[in-house]
Amino acid sequence: MQNVLVVVTVVVVGLMVGVELAVAAFVNPIFDRLPGNGGVAARSNGARVLGQVMPFWYVSSVLLAAWWAVSAWGDLQALTVVVAAALLVVSVVMSVTLLVPINAQVARWSSASVPADWRLQVGKWDRLHYIRVGVIVAALVLLVVAAVG
Incomplete structure (x- = not known):
């Protein structure tokens, strides 16, 4: 059972990292x-679609890592998994407090309602997203280290 949990956790977190990195x-x-404001429509649609899926994916990743940490408690890998789970929690907190508010605005944009500073707003989201990607990549690396260790 432990091996299944490890594989499922690494796969779920790995796929999430892949999507966010892409x-x-x-x-x-x-x-x-x-050209023009074509990026607005594309980002708005992406914000709506991924905005519905990613919360479940992030929460599932945290829960799986926490479950693994609890089930591995007392083993050498437990601390590594706990740190990875903590990083995933940081990514959720970042998402909810920093990225989701911007994403919610972007999801409501249309060609008729795009703000003049839309590039600045998505630029801020992108910079925060790069940091979040770094956090979840670090979590994935730790999970893989724990899995092979």
Whole structure:
């Protein structure tokens, strides 16, 4: 059972990291190069779609890591998993307090209601997102280290 929990946790967190890294490195930069305000529509749609899925994914990642930490308590890997779970909690707190408010605004934008400073707003979201990606990558690395250790 422990092996299944380890694999599921690493896969769920790994896929989440992959999606968030793809958004940071590829998707949003592509959207930003669309002509005119094309990036607004693309980002708005992405904010709505991912805004519905990602909360469950982040919470599931935290719960799986916490479950693993509890089940591994007393083993050498437990501390590594606890730190990874703590980083995932940090990513959730960052998301709720810093990124979600901006994302909620972006999700409501349309061609008719785009603010003049939309590029500044999404730029701020992008910078915060890069930090969050770094946090979840660190968590994933720790989970993998614990899994193979």
